[in-house]
Amino acid sequence: MIYPAPLKQGSTIAVTAFSSGVTESQKPRLEAVVDGLRVQGFNVVFGQCLFGNEKHVSAPKEERADELMQFLLDDNIDAVAPPWGGELAIELLPLINFERLKKAKPKWILGFSDVCTISVALYSKLGWASAHCSNLMDLISTCEDALTKQALNYLSLPAGSNFTQNNSEKHTRKWPDIEKNPSAFIVGDETTQWMWLVPPENGEFMSGRLVGGCWDILTHLIETTFLPLSVFKERHLEGVLLYLENVEMSPCDLIRAIHSMMFRGVFSSINGLVLGRNFRVDKPEDELSYLDVLQAHLANKGIPVLYDVDIGHVPP
Structure with a gap:
């Protein structure tokens, strides 16, 4: 690295x-x-x-x-x-x-x-x-x-430094109106709670080299030359933690994305999965909810899964 x-x-x-x-x-x-x-x-x-x-x-x-x-x-x-x-x-x-x-x-x-x-x-x-x-x-x-x-x-920390990043106290779905007020900033209005979908066997933590980003985008790059997780598994003896956050994919889109990851061997290449808050709001016509998808399609992959983390389009 x-x-x-x-x-x-x-x-x-x-x-x-x-x-x-x-x-x-x-x-x-x-x-x-x-x-x-x-x-x-x-x-x-x-x-x-x-x-x-x-x-x-x-x-x-x-x-x-x-x-x-x-x-x-x-x-x-x-x-x-x-x-x-x-x-x-x-x-x-x-x-x-x-x-x-x-x-x-x-x-x-x-x-x-x-x-x-x-x-x-x-x-x-x-x-x-x-x-x-x-x-x-x-x-x-x-x-x-x-x-x-x-x-x-x-x-700005010196090389070799350590730091601890804690969860936010509050998050929000309301981005500030920066055109009306150029100095506006994010103000949380909902309590943040990171949650385990699948807790690790030790019950408390998972570790590995972090890589990831926007799920909508990276679904097109995983196991290409631009994001070869199987190569990272060999490169990093400490293992890999993949972090993802959904912006616009519907529940059915997510099911297809998860199957694509499974077909490409992603879940055998990573130590765990860290998911940000879902930006796309569940709709009545979806029939399936975001959490339905996680429970049905990610709870059985043999890795810990943490969700609603401070990543991505639901700030901070």
Whole structure:
């Protein structure tokens, strides 16, 4: 595992969109976030593929890939932070020259959602650690949520440090209206409770090397060259913990995704599964609920499963 250097005052964060860009009405929020980062002592540079959002993307795939490569190859850059995810970062994967990147200084990739498309590929191909955390546009200095506030603090710890990340006290399905109020932040209104679907045999904990992200996206990458969990099993003697969170997949979509994982041998390659809160709200016409699917299709895989964890699209 290759860890990028800890962030510190003077570190440079490059901002470019892997997928969705920032619209005109969202620019004040971006400016407010960047002002806060600069107060903390970070340098922030903007790419050209950052603004606008036409047909789900900020720019053609070739331009987005070229700009990402420029930042990843630039040893003056310490981290790359897209404003947020989107839909089509997967278009960049065939265009990234991973051989050239083997000689580059490792950089933190920050964010979640479609950002994980790039971060898991960099881990798979290069061994770079990344940060599955709040997206850049959530890292407003006014934020009072502990998990969101601490994201960059963890990345500033000296190499070899340990830290404990606890569950949030409260979560919410209400994202703040950042266009109306550029300084708005997440305010939890529901009590958070992580729960075991299948507790580990020791009853308390599971361990392993964490890899994962958005389930909707990674279902297309698992056991490809961009996310070969069977290879990770051999690479990491401590084993692998896969973390996933569902955004839009219906219960039937999830059943198909779980079977696809089973067909590819995923459950024999991992020590356990960590699931974030389900963003898609169960609908009466579904007949099956999200929990129905978990109980029927994941409780019998011979691994511990933890769910409703602070991962993904139900913040923080």
